[in-house]
Amino acid sequence: MKVFDTINETENHLKSFQNKSIGFVPTMGALHEGHIALIKKSVAKNDLTVCSIFVNPTQFNNPEDLKKYPRTLDEDCKMLEEAGCDVVFAPTAEEMYPNLPQIKLNFGYLEEIMEGKFRPGHFNGVGIVVAKLFNIVKPNKTYFGQKDIQQVAVINRLVKDLSFDLEMIVCDTIRENDGLAMSSRNRRLSKGARDLAPKIYESLKLGEKLLLAGESTESVKSKVSEFYLNYPEFELEYYEITDFESLESISEHNPKRRTAIIIAAHLGGVRLIDNHVF
Numbered sequence: 392m393k394v395f396d397t398i399n400e401t402e403n404h405l406k407s408f409q410n411k412s413i414g415f416v417p418t419m420g421a422l423h424e425g426h427i428a429l430i431k432k433s434v435a436k437n438d439l440t441v442c443s444i445f446v447n448p449t450q451f452n453n454p455e456d457l458k459k460y461p462r463t464l465d466e467d468c469k470m471l472e473e474a475g476c477d478v479v480f481a482p483t484a485e486e487m488y489p490n491l492p493q494i495k496l497n498f499g500y501l502e503e504i505m506e507g508k509f510r511p512g513h514f515n516g517v518g519i520v521v522a523k524l525f526n527i528v529k530p531n532k533t534y535f536g537q538k539d540i541q542q543v544a545v546i547n548r549l550v551k552d553l554s555f556d557l558e559m560i561v562c563d564t565i566r567e568n569d570g571l572a573m574s575s576r577n578r579r580l581s582k583g584a585r586d587l588a589p590k591i592y593e594s595l596k597l598g599e600k601l602l603l604a605g606e607s608t609e610s611v612k613s614k615v616s617e618f619y620l621n622y623p624e625f626e627l628e629y630y631e632i633t634d635f636e637s638l639e640s641i642s643e644h645n646p647k648r649r650t651a652i653i654i655a656a657h658l659g660g661v662r663l664i665d666n667h668v669f
Contacts, residue, residue: 392472394479398487398527401480405528411438415530415557417521420444420481421461421575425565427474429534432562434475441528442471444481449492450516456662461578480528492519498545504638505629505653506541506664514545521546522553530557538564538572540653540666544638564665566592572665583624584659590622591656595667598632598652602644603669608632609642626657635668 395401405413414433418426426442433440444467451457468479496518501507507514525533535543543561550559565573570592571585580588594615601611612630619625634641635649644650653666 392468392476392479394468394481396481396483396486398482401478401527404478405439405441408439412532413437413528413530414440415524415528415533416440416442417524417533417535418442418444418467419446419460419575420467421463421578422467422470423565423573423575423577425536425538425573427470428565429536429562430471430474430476432560433532433534437532439477440475441478441480441530442476443524443528444479445487445520445524447487447516447520448484449488449519450513452510452513459579461575480524487520487523494519496522496549498548501541501545501548501638504541504640505631505655509628509655514542517542517545518549522549522555525555525557532558532560534560534562536564537561537668538574538665540651540668541638570596572663574663576661576663579659579661581659584661587622587624588658588663590619590625591654591658591663591665592667594618594630595652595654595665598630599667599669602632602650602652605643607643608640624658628655628657628662630654 393404414437416429416433430440430442444464446460446462448457464481471479496515498514502514535546547559567573569589571589597618598611598615601614615630619627631653632641633639633651635651649668651666651668655664
């Protein structure tokens with residue numbers, strides 16, 4: 392497995408694979424089995440698999456969150472090599488941004504809801520760094536996890552609107568045995584918080600049960616708020632019920648369409664997100 396920290400080295404190495412299929416998994420490191428599942432899917436379907444590891448400063452609204460984000464490059468590379476990854480691109484912020492980007496990307500409605508609403512400018516940072524990575528790696532296929540469902544919608548819009556010649560593949564969320572969605576941020580949870588964290592998924596499944604029983608989304612949100620009164624350790628940021636395709640709010644579940652329940656909550660000073668689609 393090759394590890395590069397400059398754009399020039401990475402591009403020069405990948406030029407020799409122009410006639411091969413390249414699969415790409417962009418990450419911010421602190422890898423877990425969810426990331427490795429994406430790598431393994433790429434390895435199975437492509438001649439070459441590339442993983443980027445870059446904690447992108449332009450997508451963080453909270454400087455403290457950026458500072459605390461786990462960085463475990465050596466451990467990550469060991470996991471990637473064992474999973475069959477071929478190339479790791481792990482640049483510094485100075486390498487990716489010799490000058491701060493002046494361009495601004497706006498993803499319309501997606502900027503105004505959920506992550507867009509609570510983290511203004513976040514998706515501009517995501518869009519710019521992913522566009523840069525696509526241009527550096529030039530993949531045929533790219534792999535993302537469904538846990539970041541709104542990010543998936545943003546990247547899908549980026550690919551379509553900027554005509555990137557690649558296929559975007561979205562993979563199911565990988566969960567711990569107790570239902571907690573795997574996330575790099577889970578490392579920051581105290582033992583007590585980690586024991587409580589599966590309540591997030593429990594509240595998503597509660598929402599599904601109530602919607603399938605015919606309750607309105609407003610009724611469901613009210614009952615979920617009551618659910619969290621039993622667990623004051625959580626600070627619920629949002630709990631939204633949307634159409635899966637558009638991520639627009641809906642008033643009730645339509646059996647003919649897929650519904651997404653999406654949540655963000657703070658627990659023990661750590662912000663966690665998750666979703667459930669049915």
